[in-house]
Amino acid sequence: MKQNEELLEKPNHMHYPACLGRKTDIDNNSVKIFIVTLAISFVMSILSLLGLRFASLSWLPKLITDNEVSIAFFQIFELIIPAAISAVGCTKYKAADVLVFIYFSFSALLSIIAKESLSDSFALIFCVIGISVSYQSYKDYKDYEQLKNTEGFPIFSRILAEKEEEKKNKFNDVYSNTSATGTMDTATAVNLADTMLRNGDTGTMPEIVAVMPRDMDYTHKRYMPNGEKTSGMLECPIRL
Numbered sequence: 001m002k003q004n005e006e007l008l009e010k011p012n013h014m015h016y017p018a019c020l021g022r023k024t025d026i027d028n029n030s031v032k033i034f035i036v037t038l039a040i041s042f043v044m045s046i047l048s049l050l051g052l053r054f055a056s057l058s059w060l061p062k063l064i065t066d067n068e069v070s071i072a073f074f075q076i077f078e079l080i081i082p083a084a085i086s087a088v089g090c091t092k093y094k095a096a097d098v099l100v101f102i103y104f105s106f107s108a109l110l111s112i113i114a115k116e117s118l119s120d121s122f123a124l125i126f127c128v129i130g131i132s133v134s135y136q137s138y139k140d141y142k143d144y145e146q147l148k149n150t151e152g153f154p155i156f157s158r159i160l161a162e163k164e165e166e167k168k169n170k171f172n173d174v175y176s177n178t179s180a181t182g183t184m185d186t187a188t189a190v191n192l193a194d195t196m197l198r199n200g201d202t203g204t205m206p207e208i209v210a211v212m213p214r215d216m217d218y219t220h221k222r223y224m225p226n227g228e229k230t231s232g233m234l235e236c237p238i239r240l
Helices: 016-049 055-062 068-088 095-114 118-134 137-148 158-176 186-198
Strands: none
Touching: 016 068, 016 095, 016 118, 016 137, 055 068, 055 095, 055 118, 068 095, 095 118, 095 137
């Protein structure tokens, strides 16, 4: 799939403004398609209840039944489907907008071929309106798929990106103070833990080796005289 060169990633997040602007345009187009499709479906549903039969909608129910009421409700059901699909297009699934465009195009073609009544002329007008707002849906779909694989999606905020880089560099500086053996002194470890807690990072900390002064052990120098007494006397390390 050919990519839009304006949306390609650039150093120092320079592609963010173009990507954010294009994403906003695509989202606005999806909302417009949904509103127009919903309005068309609503108006054509009212006309169906009034007894109008649209060739693009009524050909299928006529194969099943001749009851006018059943055909009317079947047409309404067929009109709900494109409205629901256009609502899906307002999410990240922009392929739904392409389906709406195909629906309007197919319905317009059937209305032109049929030419059964004035209602088909109304249907053709509605379909042309739907096509006019959804004709760019395939291009929007391609660009949106490219944006989803672009660094910074979906926010494309340089401020947030710079904050993340600053946080990453801060941790790199702290880790660089670690000795070659993978240990660090107590002061550095405390500073690192404090920094991690302030930033809400509970990741793995490097190994901390606390160096403690070794206690002097005089047990082996205890003088125990032979006799009934069990008390002992420590040998004093100070010589007179």
